Amino acid sequence: MVEVVGLRLRNGKTICLIVLFVIMALVIPLSSMAAQESGNFALLPEALDLAKVADHSEALVLAARVEMAGGTSGESDSEWGDESITPPEFEEEEMVTYADPLEPINRIFFAFNDKLYFWLLKPIAKGYSKVVPEPARVGVRNFFSNLVTPVRVVNCVLQGKFKGAGTEVLRLIINSTVGFLGFQDVAKQEGHLKIQQEDLGQSLGVYGLGPGIYINWPIFGPSSLRDTVGMIGDAFLDPINYAVTRTKYNIAVKGYDKVNRTSLTLGDYESLKKAALDPYVAVRDAYFQYRRNLIKK
Numbered sequence: 695m696v697e698v699v700g701l702r703l704r705n706g707k708t709i710c711l712i713v714l715f716v717i718m719a720l721v722i723p724l725s726s727m728a729a730q731e732s733g734n735f736a737l738l739p740e741a742l743d744l745a746k747v748a749d750h751s752e753a754l755v756l757a758a759r760v761e762m763a764g765g766t767s768g769e770s771d772s773e774w775g776d777e778s779i780t781p782p783e784f785e786e787e788e789m790v791t792y793a794d795p796l797e798p799i800n801r802i803f804f805a806f807n808d809k810l811y812f813w814l815l816k817p818i819a820k821g822y823s824k825v826v827p828e829p830a831r832v833g834v835r836n837f838f839s840n841l842v843t844p845v846r847v848v849n850c851v852l853q854g855k856f857k858g859a860g861t862e863v864l865r866l867i868i869n870s871t872v873g874f875l876g877f878q879d880v881a882k883q884e885g886h887l888k889i890q891q892e893d894l895g896q897s898l899g900v901y902g903l904g905p906g907i908y909i910n911w912p913i914f915g916p917s918s919l920r921d922t923v924g925m926i927g928d929a930f931l932d933p934i935n936y937a938v939t940r941t942k943y944n945i946a947v948k949g950y951d952k953v954n955r956t957s958l959t960l961g962d963y964e965s966l967k968k969a970a971l972d973p974y975v976a977v978r979d980a981y982f983q984y985r986r987n988l989i990k991k
Contacts, residue, residue, distance in 0.1 A: 800910035823957040833877035840876025849892035858890040895924030899989040
């Protein structure tokens with residue numbers, strides 16, 4: 695039995711590595727081509743052009759909230775419906791422009807995710823919210839957030855935030871015991887220990903790696919080359935991937951987590967579409983700004 699589980703884990707890791715190499719092989723050349731046209735190398739933060747803007751629309755902040763509401767370790771991840779997460783302050787004086795050479799493809803995937811939300815995710819989440827009371831849904835969200843603590847601990851250490859790593863360890867101990875396996879965030883409510891929203895994408899950013907080109911993945915939503923690599927790396931730290939090794943059950947567990955989180959943010963995406971002239975651009979810009987501010991924290 696142990697050998698079978700080990701074989702499955704090795705096969706899963708092999709598949710992830712293959713996917714990573716394919717992504718790098720396809721995306722990095724495109725990123726380099728786009729950078730050469732503008733005279734900059736998109737992976738380096740020095741290549742980013744800053745443009746002053748008078749004001750950021752509320753839609754940008756709302757877009758970030760919608761797209762991060764279903765996040766993973768952080769991002770991730772990756773998800774502001776969580777009361778234990780405080781959104782970073784958005785800068786109102788400058789906006790960074792990022793390479794988006796895959797925009798035609800990204801827009802197709804954005805439209806796909808849009809239909810997926812309205813035709814599948816929203817109806818399920820809406821029905822689920824009518825059956826399960828909000829306190830229970832908040833508890834489920836806390837439970838899943840508690841499970842991925844190792845991702846945040848490791849990335850706190852990688853960034854030299856040892857106090858943050860200690861906070862996460864204390865949160866795990868308190869919430870897993872007094873908080874009934876993490877269903878209650880006692881560490882925050884009683885101990886004022888806030889969640890440290892860290893992931894590998896942020897860690898790479900702290901070490902100077904720029905976001906690279908924008909990628910809007912089907913189902914997963916907005917990301918970047920750097921955050922895509924980070925998402926794959928964080929998957930190896932996610933306890934769920936080791937506790938639930940069968941693919942169909944793993945997808946079911948994470949799908950339930952996504953539905954539960956979406957049920958707590960219903961209406962946000964609709965507000966975004968009404969407020970934004972171009973929802974695709976609003977989500978893209980908000981995502982980059984959101985990630986940029988997380989790295990600066």
